[in-house]
Amino acid sequence: MTIVLTPYWSNGVQKLKMAPQPPPKPAHGLTPPMLDDEIHAQRCMAQLRSKDKDIEKYIYLSGLKEHDPHMFYRLCLAHMPEFTPIIYTPTVGQACQEYSKNYRRPEGLFVSIKDKGKIRSVLRAWPKLDDARISVVTDGSRILGLGDLGINGMPISIGKLSLYIAGAGIRPHSTIPICLDLGTNTQKYLDDPLYLGLRKKRVPTAEMTEFMDEFMYEMSQAFPKLLIQFEDFSTDHAFLYLERYRNQYPLFNDDIQGTGAVVLSGFINAARLSSAASGRPLSSHRILFFGAGSAGVGVAMQLMSFFTLNGMSEQEARERIWLVDSQGLVYAGRGELAEHKESNVSLVRRVVFVFPIYPLLARFFLSLTLAPHRLCPPGLRRPSDPGSARRARVRQTHRADGPVDVFRRVLARCNRGAQWPPSIPLPIIFPLSNPVKLSECTFEEAVKYTDGKVLFASGSPFHEMEWKGKMLYPGQGNNMYIFPGLGLGAILARCSSVTDSMVEASSLGLANSLTPQEEAMGLLYPAIDRIREISAGIAMQVIRSAQDAGVDRHPELRAMSDSELLAFVNSKMWNP
Numbered sequence: 001m002t003i004v005l006t007p008y009w010s011n012g013v014q015k016l017k018m019a020p021q022p023p024p025k026p027a028h029g030l031t032p033p034m035l036d037d038e039i040h041a042q043r044c045m046a047q048l049r050s051k052d053k054d055i056e057k058y059i060y061l062s063g064l065k066e067h068d069p070h071m072f073y074r075l076c077l078a079h080m081p082e083f084t085p086i087i088y089t090p091t092v093g094q095a096c097q098e099y100s101k102n103y104r105r106p107e108g109l110f111v112s113i114k115d116k117g118k119i120r121s122v123l124r125a126w127p128k129l130d131d132a133r134i135s136v137v138t139d140g141s142r143i144l145g146l147g148d149l150g151i152n153g154m155p156i157s158i159g160k161l162s163l164y165i166a167g168a169g170i171r172p173h174s175t176i177p178i179c180l181d182l183g184t185n186t187q188k189y190l191d192d193p194l195y196l197g198l199r200k201k202r203v204p205t206a207e208m209t210e211f212m213d214e215f216m217y218e219m220s221q222a223f224p225k226l227l228i229q230f231e232d233f234s235t236d237h238a239f240l241y242l243e244r245y246r247n248q249y250p251l252f253n254d255d256i257q258g259t260g261a262v263v264l265s266g267f268i269n270a271a272r273l274s275s276a277a278s279g280r281p282l283s284s285h286r287i288l289f290f291g292a293g294s295a296g297v298g299v300a301m302q303l304m305s306f307f308t309l310n311g312m313s314e315q316e317a318r319e320r321i322w323l324v325d326s327q328g329l330v331y332a333g334r335g336e337l338a339e340h341k342e343s344n345v346s347l348v349r350r351v352v353f354v355f356p357i358y359p360l361l362a363r364f365f366l367s368l369t370l371a372p373h374r375l376c377p378p379g380l381r382r383p384s385d386p387g388s389a390r391r392a393r394v395r396q397t398h399r400a401d402g403p404v405d406v407f408r409r410v411l412a413r414c415n416r417g418a419q420w421p422p423s424i425p426l427p428i429i430f431p432l433s434n435p436v437k438l439s440e441c442t443f444e445e446a447v448k449y450t451d452g453k454v455l456f457a458s459g460s461p462f463h464e465m466e467w468k469g470k471m472l473y474p475g476q477g478n479n480m481y482i483f484p485g486l487g488l489g490a491i492l493a494r495c496s497s498v499t500d501s502m503v504e505a506s507s508l509g510l511a512n513s514l515t516p517q518e519e520a521m522g523l524l525y526p527a528i529d530r531i532r533e534i535s536a537g538i539a540m541q542v543i544r545s546a547q548d549a550g551v552d553r554h555p556e557l558r559a560m561s562d563s564e565l566l567a568f569v570n571s572k573m574w575n576p
């Protein structure tokens with residue numbers, strides 16, 4: 001079906017195609033006589049691989065998804081490790097940055113601040129109101145680690161939903177990518193004649209909240225069976241709107257909760273390996289976060305809850321965890337701490353790493369945080385005289401490579417002439433910022449500086465490497481392992497809200513999904529090719545957890561045994 005939508009930015013009428021439809025039967029003579037499906041799959045892969053640039057691959061695949069969605073998802077499932085770096089991080093980051101330049105056709109819903117008061121009519125233009133089950137909603141204010149991209153954030157919603165379809169078998173026409181256009185504070189876009197969004201600065205929080213209240217209410221009315229995933233909102237708004245709506249509507253925040261769950265899962269598996277090697281209990285780990293944004297604080301909260309559920313007091317759990325942000329160590333009494341970390345918004349976006357602290361590193365960080373003016377590299381210092389040219393320069397460093405720079409220096413310092421201390425046989429390092437170019441360190445660096453001992457997982461993918469005759473495999477601690485299964489479980493349970501226990505169930509489900517071979521290879525996360533199987537297992541745990549919490553609205557599932565429930569979940573998955 002083709003319906004006609006007039007996006008608000010467009011002068012003319014544009015067509016939004018709902019995909020995928022049952023393939024129309026082509027009239028005889030309109031297709032080549034020998035169009036064999038198998039051969040055509042090979043042809044598509046050859047066309048894809050013939051492109052030199054990742055962004056061209058992205059554009060090719062986005063075209064394929066539109067005109068032949070069955071082939072797109074079939075190939076995606078068959079070639080998951082090759083497809084995810086293109087349709088998702090890192091290439092989706094570039095696709096966002098270049099969205100206005102490369103724009104070809106509407107693929108989702110845009111709701112603008114100008115629609116305030118009439119959001120209902122915008123939502124009701126969506127062609128498949130009754131089928132809608134999952135929407136990824138971003139306001140483009142903090143896309144990956146790339147900052148405020150405004151309306152150019154749309155591809156992140158599209159990319160996440162492609163993974164829902166491929167990874168959890170959600171029906172394509174049940175997904176709604178949404179980008180809210182509340183302006184952008186990025187001057188480059190405001191000055192760009194091709195920019196597709198509103199040419200105005202972001203509205204203040206009070207106005208945004210009025211808009212969000214209307215948007216959320218109208219979403220619940222237009223799409224009564226919908227689960228919402230908030231994605232890539234700036235840290236303050238990410239926490240604000242999660243708390244504001246989470247008991248009212250079925251929703252979760254992927255950056256806080258999805259990342260929290262995926263990192264907890266990787267931590268559990270890494271800590272098991274590390275504890276087995278050191279003989280120390282899991283509770284002996286000390287965890288240092290570099291960056292205290294939505295993901296950093298989300299992961300810290302997830303770990304806190306895990307530690308306390310496993311017998312630690314809150315105080316003991318808190319003592320295991322240190323957060324360092326752009327201002328240094330986050331601690332009570334530091335002053336001007338914003339709410340989500342009792343705390344302020346970290347200028348350094350993103351968590352960087354989680355690992356048992358090497359004493360030298362701990363000392364370095366403490367001194368760095370306690371005496372920032374002495375030890376902190378200029379890029380991480382807060383400018384003291386607002387308005388100066390220096391401030392602009394410092395801010396720039398801050399954003400561009402400040403945290404990366406510091407992290408590299410820390411690692412290099414550890415490495416200087418020293419062996420990694422035997423008391424920490426297997427350090428855990430998780431550089432989580434996306435896309436790859438913003439990763440705090442490469443796999444190679446972490447391997448080199450720890451003499452191959454590192455337990456590593458990054459947000460974006462790195463290649464395996466050989467070190468002293470042994471193959472080492474990096475993990476990808478990306479929320480893509482969590483949200484498809486978490487979302488599928490929440491949808492099938494028809495849950496009224498997404499509880500912390502459901503998020504934790506998804507994390508434990510993932511941690512327990514390693515096969516014996518994967519464990520033997522020292523992997524922290526399962527192979528991504530098994531995403532459907534993993535998502536089904538996670539969905540089952542999430543449904544059980546929703547039932548325990550009493551937020552499920554699908555009572556028939558309660559009577560099922562685990563194997564019946566798993567079969568039910570699998571039967572609900574769409575297959576290309």
Ligand SMILES: O=C([O-])CC(=O)C(=O)O
Nearest residue numbers: 089144145255434478479
């Ligand atoms: O999208 C990803 O790859 C992970 C994520 O949520 C982010 O970096 O914001």
Ligand SMILES: [Mg+2]
Nearest residue numbers: 144231232255
């Ligand atoms: Mg995100």
